[in-house]
Amino acid sequence: MQIQENISLKPYNTFGIDAMARLFATFSNADELAELLTQESQLRTLILGGGSNILLTNHFDGLVLKNEIKGINEVHEDNEYVYVKVGAGGNWHQFVLHCINRNWGGVENLSLIPGNVGASPMQNIGAYGVELNDVFFSLEAYHINESKVLTFSRNDCEFGYRESIFKRKYKDQFVILNVTYQLRKHPIFNTSYGAIEQELERINVKELSIKVISDTVINIRSSKLPNPSEIGNAGSFFKNPEISNNEFTNLKIQFPAIVGYPLPNGNIKLAAGWLIENCGPEAGISWKGYRVGDAGCHGSQALVLVNYGNASGEDIYKLSNRIKASVKENFSVDLEKEVNIL
Numbered sequence: 001m002q003i004q005e006n007i008s009l010k011p012y013n014t015f016g017i018d019a020m021a022r023l024f025a026t027f028s029n030a031d032e033l034a035e036l037l038t039q040e041s042q043l044r045t046l047i048l049g050g051g052s053n054i055l056l057t058n059h060f061d062g063l064v065l066k067n068e069i070k071g072i073n074e075v076h077e078d079n080e081y082v083y084v085k086v087g088a089g090g091n092w093h094q095f096v097l098h099c100i101n102r103n104w105g106g107v108e109n110l111s112l113i114p115g116n117v118g119a120s121p122m123q124n125i126g127a128y129g130v131e132l133n134d135v136f137f138s139l140e141a142y143h144i145n146e147s148k149v150l151t152f153s154r155n156d157c158e159f160g161y162r163e164s165i166f167k168r169k170y171k172d173q174f175v176i177l178n179v180t181y182q183l184r185k186h187p188i189f190n191t192s193y194g195a196i197e198q199e200l201e202r203i204n205v206k207e208l209s210i211k212v213i214s215d216t217v218i219n220i221r222s223s224k225l226p227n228p229s230e231i232g233n234a235g236s237f238f239k240n241p242e243i244s245n246n247e248f249t250n251l252k253i254q255f256p257a258i259v260g261y262p263l264p265n266g267n268i269k270l271a272a273g274w275l276i277e278n279c280g281p282e283a284g285i286s287w288k289g290y291r292v293g294d295a296g297c298h299g300s301q302a303l304v305l306v307n308y309g310n311a312s313g314e315d316i317y318k319l320s321n322r323i324k325a326s327v328k329e330n331f332s333v334d335l336e337k338e339v340n341i342l
């Protein structure tokens, strides 16, 4: 837990942005974290997991603390569930594989999401019909100003679509230390997401299992999402926007192919990828596959912005603002960023 000075954050963010941290340290338990925060209490801090949902637009003139709290422990079980407590610094997909090997159901649809366990409740990670919320039981977090550990239940976290209390009311106030998940001993398969059904049909699956679902999700993801170890990115750059049914009906008259999904509250969730693909920097050119210098909009998934090598965070941020303005101009829809901008 030694504090280092002037460290490049390039290996610590999946966009591959070469920004510097004034100070950098790792911690492996709550006591180490407390000591680091006391030593540098006057500095701005950034808690870092796998760096797969941040865009560094500047050098970080403060203390970057990388969470390396590890461990996967079964803490309780009842007839239906096993309760598993996982250190926030553990890799998310390794945890998913741990569950699949033991036939514990619930996280298989969330296979291959980059990043660490501690960030999973931050934005209530979701994919292929499942959200973290569905398997979450509780978490323990360190209150930075009050120097104490608090426990949060599912209700306390106020989960929403890519949202939690830690992104809003308690922003920058807590460090998540561990998360307890509630996993099914007798898995229930969720294949409702269209792309999963299609892929299962394509590979002609005879018998479902959580391993088959995980492999299917991995196939789909690998076919369209860029691998951050090859092309820098942070997954979806924007959220899929929610609009009223009336607004959707009006848009559909103008753009019959527009993609939207009904929500339980009667509103429609639009596919932001479709909106971005169907406008562009000039007439007849789509943002999808567009590139300016080393900053680009991915050619297989328009919702993903990419760094082809030496783009700065500012380059990516500027491109994102042009795309946001273009979607607003063409469809009168506001896109909200999903990635944390620093």
Ligand code: FAD
Binding pocket: 014, 046, 047, 048, 049, 050, 051, 052, 053, 054, 067, 088, 113, 114, 115, 116, 117, 118, 119, 120, 122, 123, 124, 125, 126, 127, 174, 175, 176, 177, 225, 226, 227, 228, 233, 234, 235, 236, 340
């Ligand atoms: P980081 O980027 O390190 O941190 C994200 C935010 O959380 C920061 O504000 C950070 O300060 C804070 N934070 C991190 N750890 C802690 C902690 N222990 N305590 C307090 N604050 C903390 N997301 C999805 O939801 N679904 C997807 O399908 C998906 N696909 C992706 C695909 C690709 C190719 C990529 C690159 C990203 C994808 N993401 C997806 C986004 C990302 O993987 C998730 O948001 C992930 O949970 C981020 O984890 P991380 O550890 O890398 O977080």
Ligand code: EPU
Binding pocket: 126, 127, 128, 129, 195, 234, 235, 236, 237, 238, 239, 240, 259, 271, 272, 273, 274, 275, 277, 288, 300, 301, 302, 303, 338
């Ligand atoms: N689409 C296009 N063009 C594109 C991309 C998408 O037209 O370039 C349309 C297509 O109609 C497609 C639909 O959008 O069928 C949905 O696309 P996809 O299944 O790829 O999902 P998404 O809505 O773009 C969301 C999440 C992803 C998550 C997938 C699967 C958000 C912001 N993104 O993407 O999460 O993996 O669904 O569930 O909700 C992330 O958060 O970083 C992320 C990758």
